[in-house]
Amino acid sequence: MLDANLTQQLKAYLVNIRQPIELVASLGDDAKSRELGELLNEIAALSDQIAVIRANDDKRVPSFMIRRAGTDIGVRFAGLPMGHEFTSLVLALLQVGGHPSKAAQELIQQVKDLDGDYAFETYFSLTCQNCPDVVQALNLMAVLNPRITHTAIDGGLFPAEVEERKIMAVPTVFLNGEPFGQGRMELEQIVAKIDSGATARAAEKIKTKEPFEVLVIGGGPAGAAAAIYAARKGIRTGIAAERFGGQVLDTMAIENFISVSHTEGPKLAAHLEQHVKEYDVDIMNLQRAEKLIPSRIEGGLHEVVLENGATLKARTLILSTGARWRQMNVPGEDDYKNKGVAYCPHCDGPLYKGKRVAVIGGGNSGVEAAIDLAGLVAHVTLIEYDSQLRADAVLQRKLASLPNVKIITSALTTEVHGDGEKVTGLSYKDRNHDTLHQVELEGIFVQIGLVPNTEWLKHAVALTPRGEIEIDHRGETSQRGIFAAGDATTVPYKQIVIAMGAGSTAALSAFDYLIRLPAELEEAA
Structure with a gap:
C-alpha cells in the first residue's frame, strides 16, 4: 500500500507517538478489507507503539478505530483514508498517541470544556480537498473531549448509506444522527456552532x-x-x-x-x-x-x-x-444546492459515479470539470452560453475525444428540476432557435466564473x-x-x-x- 518514500516519511512521524495505540480493525473478505488490513499491518510495523487488533465490532466493513491503549480515546475511519485523507490518518495516529496539537490553547480548552454528548459522522471522498479540514477538526475534538466521538466515512465505499441519507455533497457532517453541516468547516467554526456563547x-x-x-x-x-x-x-x-x-x-x-x-x-x-x-x-x-x-x-x-x-x-x-462561485440564478438552483447542484467537481464528483450530470460553462474550469467527471459518471452534458467553447484548445481537443460527453453551445440554462429531494434534470433555451429543451440527469456542476x-x-x-x-x-x-x-x-x-x-x-x-x-x-x- 505504501511506497518506500511514504513509508520513510510515516516512520519519521510515528516517533512522536508518546502513548501506545491500537488499530482495531473490522474487516471482511472483500478486496477493500484486504487492502485496509495490509495498510494497518504496514503502519504497525513502523512503530513498536502500535498494535493491530481484529475485532469486527463495527457495522461498517471495512473500518478501523485508532484507540489509545487502555482507554476509550480514539477516532474511527470507515474505509481507507488515502488520497487527501492520508494526512488525516497521520494526524489521528499522532494525536491519539499523545502528540500535542498545534491548535491555539484557548481553542483546545474550549473543546475540552464543551458539555454534552456529541457523536459526529463525516462523509468524505478521497478526491475532496475540503474534507480533510473537517475530518481533522472533528478527530481532534474526539481526542480532546471524552464525550465526543467521530467516525470519518468514505462515501464511495458505502453507496447504500449515502443514498439512504440523501448525501449529494461532501463533506457532510451528522451530529447525533441529524444533519449538522456541509462544506468546508474549520475547528473554530465547528466549536462556535455548538458552543452557543462563542x-x-x-x-x-x-x-x-x-x-x-x-x-x-x-x-x-x-x-x-x-x-x-x-x-x-x-x-x-x-x-x-x-x-x-x-x-x-x-x-x-x-x-x-x-x-x-x-x-x-x-x-x-x-x-x-x-x-x-x-x-x-x-x-x-x-x-x-x-x-x-x-x-x-x-x-x-x-x-x-x-x-x-x-x-x-x-x-x-x-x-x-x-x-x-457565480450562480446561474435560475429557478430551482437554490432549492437543490448540495442536493444535485454542486460547484466543486473534485469534491462531489465521486458521489455521482455511474450517473448523468451536466457541467454549466465552457471556459477552462468548465471543460476541465467535464473531462474529470467523464471518467467517473455515465454521461456528461456540457452547456455553454456562447456560440463556442472558451477553454484552451488542448482542453477542447481532449473533451471532444471522450465518448460519453455531449457539448451544447448557444444554450441558456433556464431552470433546475427536482423531485423535492434531489435534482432530476434541467431546462435550457436554444439561443439560435429560441426553443426550450429538457435534459434528464442527477447532477449539475456550475462553472461559470466568479x-x-x-x-x-x-x-x-x-x-x-x-x-x-x-x-x-x-x-x-x-x-x-x-x-x-x-x-x-x-x-x-x-x-x-x-x-x-x-x-x-x-x-x-x-x-x-x-x-x-x-x-x-x-x-x-
Missing part, C-alpha cells in the same frame, strides 16, 4: 482592540501578502477574514504559481497562514464584514462593522475580500456595475486611506500570483499614505 465572547474580545494602522479585510493571497508587507514595516497590523485562504481553499491543482511547479489550494492556504503568523499580525478568523464606514476626515479612523456586532477601527484599510464579495461595500467605495472595487495603479479606492487588492477589484486578471502582487502594492501604498500624514491631522484623528 460568538458573543469573540465579539466582546474584538471590541476591546485598539485601532490598527493597517487593517486587512480578507485572508486570501492578496490579504495575506498585504498583511505581511504591512507588518514588515513595523506598523500595527490586523487581518479579519471570514475564512483564511479564501477561494484558494476550493482550488484543486495550482500549476502556474511561479517557482512552484505544482501545489494544491489547501496546502498553499496553510502556507499563507503560517507565513502571516511569523509576523506580529493580529489574525481575526471567522469574521464576516457587514458594513464599512469611511472616515470623513483625512487621516481619520475608518470603521468596519462585523456580523457579530463588533466594530474594528483603522487608520488605513486594505479590502481583499475576493470572490465566490462574482466579487463586495455587496457590503455599496455606497462606501466606488464599485463597477459588476461589483468590482475601482482602484488606481497604487491600489487606492475612491476613498482616501482605503486600498483594495485581489479578485474583488478591477484588476483585469484574476490569478493568485497577481493577487499577491496587488496585496503587496496596497500595503506599500498604505504605508506611504501613513508616513505622509501631517502630524497635526494624525493627532486630531
Whole structure:
C-alpha cells in the first residue's frame, strides 16, 4: 500500500507517538478489507507503539478505530483514508498517541470544556480537498473531549448509506444522527456552532482592540501578502477574514504559481497562514464584514462593522475580500444546492459515479470539470452560453475525444428540476432557435466564473456595475486611506500570483499614505 518514500516519511512521524495505540480493525473478505488490513499491518510495523487488533465490532466493513491503549480515546475511519485523507490518518495516529496539537490553547480548552454528548459522522471522498479540514477538526475534538466521538466515512465505499441519507455533497457532517453541516468547516467554526456563547465572547474580545494602522479585510493571497508587507514595516497590523485562504481553499491543482511547479489550494492556504503568523499580525478568523464606514476626515479612523456586532477601527484599510462561485440564478438552483447542484467537481464528483450530470460553462474550469467527471459518471452534458467553447484548445481537443460527453453551445440554462429531494434534470433555451429543451440527469456542476464579495461595500467605495472595487495603479479606492487588492477589484486578471502582487502594492501604498500624514491631522484623528 505504501511506497518506500511514504513509508520513510510515516516512520519519521510515528516517533512522536508518546502513548501506545491500537488499530482495531473490522474487516471482511472483500478486496477493500484486504487492502485496509495490509495498510494497518504496514503502519504497525513502523512503530513498536502500535498494535493491530481484529475485532469486527463495527457495522461498517471495512473500518478501523485508532484507540489509545487502555482507554476509550480514539477516532474511527470507515474505509481507507488515502488520497487527501492520508494526512488525516497521520494526524489521528499522532494525536491519539499523545502528540500535542498545534491548535491555539484557548481553542483546545474550549473543546475540552464543551458539555454534552456529541457523536459526529463525516462523509468524505478521497478526491475532496475540503474534507480533510473537517475530518481533522472533528478527530481532534474526539481526542480532546471524552464525550465526543467521530467516525470519518468514505462515501464511495458505502453507496447504500449515502443514498439512504440523501448525501449529494461532501463533506457532510451528522451530529447525533441529524444533519449538522456541509462544506468546508474549520475547528473554530465547528466549536462556535455548538458552543452557543462563542460568538458573543469573540465579539466582546474584538471590541476591546485598539485601532490598527493597517487593517486587512480578507485572508486570501492578496490579504495575506498585504498583511505581511504591512507588518514588515513595523506598523500595527490586523487581518479579519471570514475564512483564511479564501477561494484558494476550493482550488484543486495550482500549476502556474511561479517557482512552484505544482501545489494544491489547501496546502498553499496553510502556507499563507503560517507565513502571516511569523509576523506580529493580529489574525481575526471567522469574521464576516457587514458594513464599512469611511472616515470623513483625512487621516481619520475608518470603521468596519462585523456580523457579530463588533466594530474594528483603522487608520488605513486594505479590502481583499475576493470572490465566490457565480450562480446561474435560475429557478430551482437554490432549492437543490448540495442536493444535485454542486460547484466543486473534485469534491462531489465521486458521489455521482455511474450517473448523468451536466457541467454549466465552457471556459477552462468548465471543460476541465467535464473531462474529470467523464471518467467517473455515465454521461456528461456540457452547456455553454456562447456560440463556442472558451477553454484552451488542448482542453477542447481532449473533451471532444471522450465518448460519453455531449457539448451544447448557444444554450441558456433556464431552470433546475427536482423531485423535492434531489435534482432530476434541467431546462435550457436554444439561443439560435429560441426553443426550450429538457435534459434528464442527477447532477449539475456550475462553472461559470466568479462574482466579487463586495455587496457590503455599496455606497462606501466606488464599485463597477459588476461589483468590482475601482482602484488606481497604487491600489487606492475612491476613498482616501482605503486600498483594495485581489479578485474583488478591477484588476483585469484574476490569478493568485497577481493577487499577491496587488496585496503587496496596497500595503506599500498604505504605508506611504501613513508616513505622509501631517502630524497635526494624525493627532486630531
